[in-house]
Amino acid sequence: MIKEEGIIAGRNPVLEALKSGIEINKIIISDNEKQGIMKEIIGRAREKGIPVEMANKKKLDSITELNHQGVVAMSSPVKYMNIDDIFDYANKRGEDPLLVVLDGIQDPANLGSIIRTSEVLGAHGVIIPMHRSAGITAAVSRISAGAVYHQRIARVANISQAIKEMKERGLWVAACDMNGEIYYGKDLTGPIALVIGGEGKGVSRLVRENCDYVISIPMYGKIGSLNANVAAAIVMSEVVRQRCMKNGRISDSRRL
Numbered sequence: 001m002i003k004e005e006g007i008i009a010g011r012n013p014v015l016e017a018l019k020s021g022i023e024i025n026k027i028i029i030s031d032n033e034k035q036g037i038m039k040e041i042i043g044r045a046r047e048k049g050i051p052v053e054m055a056n057k058k059k060l061d062s063i064t065e066l067n068h069q070g071v072v073a074m075s076s077p078v079k080y081m082n083i084d085d086i087f088d089y090a091n092k093r094g095e096d097p098l099l100v101v102l103d104g105i106q107d108p109a110n111l112g113s114i115i116r117t118s119e120v121l122g123a124h125g126v127i128i129p130m131h132r133s134a135g136i137t138a139a140v141s142r143i144s145a146g147a148v149y150h151q152r153i154a155r156v157a158n159i160s161q162a163i164k165e166m167k168e169r170g171l172w173v174a175a176c177d178m179n180g181e182i183y184y185g186k187d188l189t190g191p192i193a194l195v196i197g198g199e200g201k202g203v204s205r206l207v208r209e210n211c212d213y214v215i216s217i218p219m220y221g222k223i224g225s226l227n228a229n230v231a232a233a234i235v236m237s238e239v240v241r242q243r244c245m246k247n248g249r250i251s252d253s254r255r256l
């Protein structure tokens with residue numbers, strides 16, 4: 001088994017890692033790949049004085065089992081933040097916090113996708129539990145398209161405790177679940193944390209009890225639930241839509 005810690009595999013993840021300013025020790029690029037996004041990667045690496053090594057595909061394959069697309073970077077592992085950092089970030093931007101709390105997402109593909117969605121839709125941070133959850137691995141970085149290097153991700157010992165703290169700081173905490181009030185009927189414009197449940201168990205009973213309310217995306221098919229990332233994307237997008245409408249910034253959806 002190849003050790004993946006500190007490995008960034010794939011063109012977008014490596015490019016985003018370079019843009020984010022995290023420490024990168026070396027970049028290895030497949031000999032015959034010097035055009036397009038690779039050119040940008042090489043240029044940015046040289047600007048920052050990061051060594052770029054040319055190698056054959058076999059060498060890259062020996063570094064990672066992930067689909068590296070001809071480029072791999074060696075870095076230190078992603079640093080987790082704490083919840084204060086996330087609040088500070090929202091404060092600095094003068095925005096009401098929008099947090100995404102993941103109650104036991106185990107599948108790296110779902111975690112990477114949710115981090116990507118949350119980064120693109122302007123959420124200020126993602127909170128994951130230390131135990132019984134996927135962590136930030138090379139695979140998650142790859143699936144997030146490098147969003148893990150821009151998004152603030154905090155790991156907490158206890159999700160229910162973290163929710164209590166968020167409520168004390170004035171956030172409304174909404175559990176996303178299949179049995180709740182229809183999400184677009186709620187006012188989601190204030191400071192808010194959206195809780196998304198894990199693939200198997202959904203939002204746990206204790207966590208749900210600590211939330212202010214439960215919101216649902218109506219379902220009309222035969223399958224009992226949406227994929228966690230899809231549910232997160234739909235609800236986050238509604239938060240953005242409502243905030244833009246409220247602030248009269250309909251044409252500037254990136255600002256919360």
Ligand SMILES: C[S@@+](CC[C@H](N)C(=O)[O-])C[C@H]1O[C@@H](n2cnc3c(N)ncnc32)[C@H](O)[C@@H]1O
Nearest residue numbers: 176177196197200202203216217225226228231
């Ligand atoms: C795959 S679902 C979990 C299904 C799980 N077997 C259960 O019974 O709860 C993962 C998460 O996506 C969110 N989700 C899925 N469908 C949803 C819906 N229709 N409305 C709101 N949230 C939903 C919830 O947070 C859910 O816990």
